Amino acid sequence: MHIDVLDPGFYRALAANGSVGAGEAWMDGLWECDDLVGLIQLLVRNRDLLDGMETGLARLGGMALRAWHALQRNTLSGSRRNIAAHYDLGNDFFKLFLSPDLMYSSALWAGANDTLEAASFRKLETICHQLELKPGDRVVEIGTGWGGFAVHAAWHYGCHVTTTTISREQHALAKARVAEAGLQDRVTLLLKDYRDLEGRYDKLVSIEMIEAIGAEYLDVYFAKIGSLLKPDGLALLQAITIEDHRYEQALHSVDFIKRHVFPGSFIPSISAMLAAKTRASDLGLIAQQDFGDSYARTLHAWRQRFMARLDEVRAQGFDDRFIRRWEFYLAYCEGGFRERSIGVSHLLLARPGFHRGAAELTT
Numbered sequence: 001m002h003i004d005v006l007d008p009g010f011y012r013a014l015a016a017n018g019s020v021g022a023g024e025a026w027m028d029g030l031w032e033c034d035d036l037v038g039l040i041q042l043l044v045r046n047r048d049l050l051d052g053m054e055t056g057l058a059r060l061g062g063m064a065l066r067a068w069h070a071l072q073r074n075t076l077s078g079s080r081r082n083i084a085a086h087y088d089l090g091n092d093f094f095k096l097f098l099s100p101d102l103m104y105s106s107a108l109w110a111g112a113n114d115t116l117e118a119a120s121f122r123k124l125e126t127i128c129h130q131l132e133l134k135p136g137d138r139v140v141e142i143g144t145g146w147g148g149f150a151v152h153a154a155w156h157y158g159c160h161v162t163t164t165t166i167s168r169e170q171h172a173l174a175k176a177r178v179a180e181a182g183l184q185d186r187v188t189l190l191l192k193d194y195r196d197l198e199g200r201y202d203k204l205v206s207i208e209m210i211e212a213i214g215a216e217y218l219d220v221y222f223a224k225i226g227s228l229l230k231p232d233g234l235a236l237l238q239a240i241t242i243e244d245h246r247y248e249q250a251l252h253s254v255d256f257i258k259r260h261v262f263p264g265s266f267i268p269s270i271s272a273m274l275a276a277k278t279r280a281s282d283l284g285l286i287a288q289q290d291f292g293d294s295y296a297r298t299l300h301a302w303r304q305r306f307m308a309r310l311d312e313v314r315a316q317g318f319d320d321r322f323i324r325r326w327e328f329y330l331a332y333c334e335g336g337f338r339e340r341s342i343g344v345s346h347l348l349l350a351r352p353g354f355h356r357g358a359a360e361l362t363t
Contacts, residue, residue, distance in 0.1 A: 006030055089169075105123075127207070136160070137159045144163040163188070164192050165190075232355070235349040240268075242343075287346075
């Protein structure tokens with residue numbers, strides 16, 4: 001592994017803003033590394049080195065970043081602004097590197113020769129299997145994305161899916177994809193905040209949306225899930241997670257992702273989610289499965305696809321600083337998943353009236 005510092009401004013950025021400053025210096029082309037993922041892994045393995053970046057002036061910079069992050073609260077209007085900052089970059093941009101189903105969440109990989117397309121399909125099938133979907137089920141989805149799950153569940157399982165997003169870009173493309181599949185009678189697309197959802201459903205799904213709600217709204221989120229489900233209802237959440245012992249520290253710090261990729265975001269721990277669902281609902285945990293290794297492979301595939309199509313990225317109006325930001329973001333996350341400092345889990349939750357069928361949580 002070789003690191004080349006190309007400009008002394010790198011050291012100033014590192015001193016002023018620690019690890020966030022290092023990421024910003026990468027965006028500005030002040031340093032290079034021939035194995036960015038490996039470097040992230042090395043720093044995660046030696047966390048004292050990573051923590052050492054947050055001393056001196058970087059602590060003052062960290063205070064400013066925390067003050068900025070506090071302004072990104074996920075109120076009804078704040079959520080729309082935070083979501084738009086990332087997901088409204090343009091649907092054509094995300095099509096450059098996602099699988100054809102446009103699932104912007106971890107796939108579920110199997111063998112060494114697996115493909116992103118197959119792994120993404122496997123993830124959707126696993127979710128539907130765990131929810132024991134059947135024709136006529138009324139399903140609600142918190143976080144439409146570009147309609148991948150809704151189309152899959154309605155097409156393959158004959159469900160009636162109501163799905164909501166607050167991204168206008170996502171809503172427009174999801175609407176077109178539902179129409180293209182001829183599923184307008186089975187899929188209802190809403191453009192509203194999950195907190196405004198009403199009704200009672202047999203099943204609920206939320207795929208990597210919890211990270212966008214804000215930690216202060218965890219109880220609200222689980223209360224809403226409970227209220228949307230029938231007394232025998234079943235829910236499956238796919239959530240990025242952080243180690244329990246690091247949750248509080250991460251909650252009160254601002255990393256590169258919060259500053260430059262997902263404003264207003266946080267990563268919950270398993271314990272934080274379970275505590276919130278206990279406080280706010282009568283939901284019970286049926287099963288939980290971590291598959292963080294699959295997320296590392298998913299991010300690797302996205303980064304390869306992204307870097308292979310840089311001419312098309314530039315043609316959409318994005319400059320080199322934007323490209324380097326996304327390269328750093330994808331590598332940063334891949335390194336974290338490879339070292340298991342972050343994970344991703346399926347949490348299967350049920351209302352008290354639910355009785356488990358034959359399906360088991362499998363990967």
